[in-house]
Amino acid sequence: MTPVLRIKDVAKTFWTPNGGVRALEPISLDIRQGEFISIIGPSGCGKSTLMNIVGGLIEEYEGEVLVDGAAVRGCHKEIGMVFQEESTFPWRTAIDNVAFPLEAAGVPRHERLKRARELLKLVGLDGFEQRFPSELSGGMRQRIAIARTLAFQPRILLMDEPFAALDEQTRLLLGDKVLQIQQELNQTTMLITHNIAEAVQLSDRVLIMTFRPGRILRVVEIDLPRPRSSKLMGGEKFGQYVAAIWEDLRDEASKGLQEMEGARTG
Amino acid sequence: MSTITHTGALRRPPPIVTRFLVLAALFAVWEAASRAGYVSAFILPPPSAIFQSFEMLFVHEGLVAAFLRTFAEAFAAAGIGSLIGVAVGYTLHRVKIAGRAFTGWVAASASAPLVLLYPLFLVIFGRNSATIVAMGVVGCMPPIILKTKEGLDNVRPVLLNIGRSFGLTPWKQFWMIQFPAALPTIFNGVRIGLLFAIINVVGVEYLIVFGGLGQLISDLGDRFEIPGMYAGILFVILVSVCFFFITEKIETWLLSSK
Numbered sequence: 001m002t003p004v005l006r007i008k009d010v011a012k013t014f015w016t017p018n019g020g021v022r023a024l025e026p027i028s029l030d031i032r033q034g035e036f037i038s039i040i041g042p043s044g045c046g047k048s049t050l051m052n053i054v055g056g057l058i059e060e061y062e063g064e065v066l067v068d069g070a071a072v073r074g075c076h077k078e079i080g081m082v083f084q085e086e087s088t089f090p091w092r093t094a095i096d097n098v099a100f101p102l103e104a105a106g107v108p109r110h111e112r113l114k115r116a117r118e119l120l121k122l123v124g125l126d127g128f129e130q131r132f133p134s135e136l137s138g139g140m141r142q143r144i145a146i147a148r149t150l151a152f153q154p155r156i157l158l159m160d161e162p163f164a165a166l167d168e169q170t171r172l173l174l175g176d177k178v179l180q181i182q183q184e185l186n187q188t189t190m191l192i193t194h195n196i197a198e199a200v201q202l203s204d205r206v207l208i209m210t211f212r213p214g215r216i217l218r219v220v221e222i223d224l225p226r227p228r229s230s231k232l233m234g235g236e237k238f239g240q241y242v243a244a245i246w247e248d249l250r251d252e253a254s255k256g257l258q259e260m261e262g263a264r265t266g
Numbered sequence: 267m268s269t270i271t272h273t274g275a276l277r278r279p280p281p282i283v284t285r286f287l288v289l290a291a292l293f294a295v296w297e298a299a300s301r302a303g304y305v306s307a308f309i310l311p312p313p314s315a316i317f318q319s320f321e322m323l324f325v326h327e328g329l330v331a332a333f334l335r336t337f338a339e340a341f342a343a344a345g346i347g348s349l350i351g352v353a354v355g356y357t358l359h360r361v362k363i364a365g366r367a368f369t370g371w372v373a374a375s376a377s378a379p380l381v382l383l384y385p386l387f388l389v390i391f392g393r394n395s396a397t398i399v400a401m402g403v404v405g406c407m408p409p410i411i412l413k414t415k416e417g418l419d420n421v422r423p424v425l426l427n428i429g430r431s432f433g434l435t436p437w438k439q440f441w442m443i444q445f446p447a448a449l450p451t452i453f454n455g456v457r458i459g460l461l462f463a464i465i466n467v468v469g470v471e472y473l474i475v476f477g478g479l480g481q482l483i484s485d486l487g488d489r490f491e492i493p494g495m496y497a498g499i500l501f502v503i504l505v506s507v508c509f510f511f512i513t514e515k516i517e518t519w520l521l522s523s524k
Contacts, residue, residue, distance in 0.1 A: 100442070
């Protein structure tokens with residue numbers, strides 16, 4: 001079976017007046033339909049660069065990104081993105097935010113509102129259709145952003161640290177929501193995160209990346225039963241996965257920290 | 267605790283009351299100085315005389331008609347100025363080299379007394395409303411251009427990335443994301459532009475003795491109807507201040523509802 005998403009020898013060098021900075025060493029990866037993959041790594045490992053390449057926001061890179069076996073470059077309708085920063089449109093109500101990609105695609109009003117209403121329900125925001133983002137909490141706004149991307153019906157959902165700006169409890173509950181959505185829609189998902197527990201809780205596979213230049217250090221298969229929820233986190237096996245990933249990540253994270261502190265003092 | 271808050275509230279009246287008290291005190295001092303003969307009542311009539319001549323302005327001098335005319339011209343100027351200003355602001359945002367070359371000059375022109383260009387417009391359009399509106403347009407454009415550029419420059423990159431990830435065409439990217447995101451800042455520019463247009467319109471009306479409030483004030487001065495002239499000036503100030511507050515309220519309301 002062809003993988004839904006194939007990342008083939010993708011590498012990236014950023015060019016500055018002082019020469020090139022190698023952000024990514026060649027990375028290859030296949031993602032199956034319905035699979036949930038997390039990419040975890042220290043700050044500066046190029047994980048967001050990888051996401052932006054796959055999402056099409058960076059168009060200059062080495063290697064290939066294939067969706068259903070066909071090479072894509074630039075933004076692609078099969079790939080939807082959710083960002084870390086606040087990204088709802090403040091001038092649109094919740095339902096109009098979710099309906100945005102459908103409106104842009106010319107879907108008739110009645111139909112797009114119907115679809116948006118279903119998605120708001122899916123992310124647990126029914127009853128908040130007519131609220132503006134400024135009237136909602138950070139967690140609710142991020143759920144609107146997720147619903148908006150889902151409205152586009154992407155084959156692959158890319159999420160770049162979507163819970164990073166939220167508090168721990170909201171983050172856990174939102175993680176449950178994402179799990180539920182992923183199970184209901186059988187949504188292929190690629191999550192960028194620096195939170196180990198989050199990666200273990202949500203993923204089928206966790207990819208650990210090294211510090212710059214980023215490459216894949218190890219792939220951890222998470223063999224925990226589905227359907228999952230945040231209750232999983234008390235279990236012994238869960239703790240073992242977290243500990244094992246931290247073991248690998250530790251050296252890389254301290255390299256990143258040293259470099260950052262070096263940059264600050266030097 | 268509640269007593270303290272209570273007496274605190276009594277001691278500190280709301281700002282609007284303070285503003286009026288300051289104004290009332292100023293008028294009282296002025297009135298007293300005028301009556302005591304420290305100030306010539308001919309050069310600076312007492313406030314009571316100025317207030318009394320308001321009636322004359324309303325009944326005999328056509329103050330309302332003059333007001334309507336001035337504001338129609340100012341609104342026309344701001345309307346035309348907004349269309350041109352937003353287009354120019356967009357160009358300065360879009361064409362980076364043009365932005366770097368001209369933004370500084372536009373900002374400088376905002377602080378220059380552009381009203382002094384009136385002879386040029388008088389030659390082009392003649393002594394009529396067109397000159398006045400054209401001067402209003404020139405006056406209101408700098409803030410509209412600058413605020414449009416600022417609003418478009420400062421749209422958060424993540425919102426643009428959302429549009430790109432949905433595969434929006436450049437046109438949709440502009441109308442569905444950039445423009446609405448920049449709209450509060452643009453509105454702010456239009457509001458300041460409207461105030462600049464009022465200043466220029468009244469100024470040119472005064473200078474070329476044609477049209478609304480400016481002409482009225484000029485006429486009254488020429489006839490040595492000094493209290494009436496001051497009443498006219500006071501009226502323009504009052505209307506401008508009211509206008510400033512009303513548009514400010516509209517702006518806050520628009521921002522809070524969206």
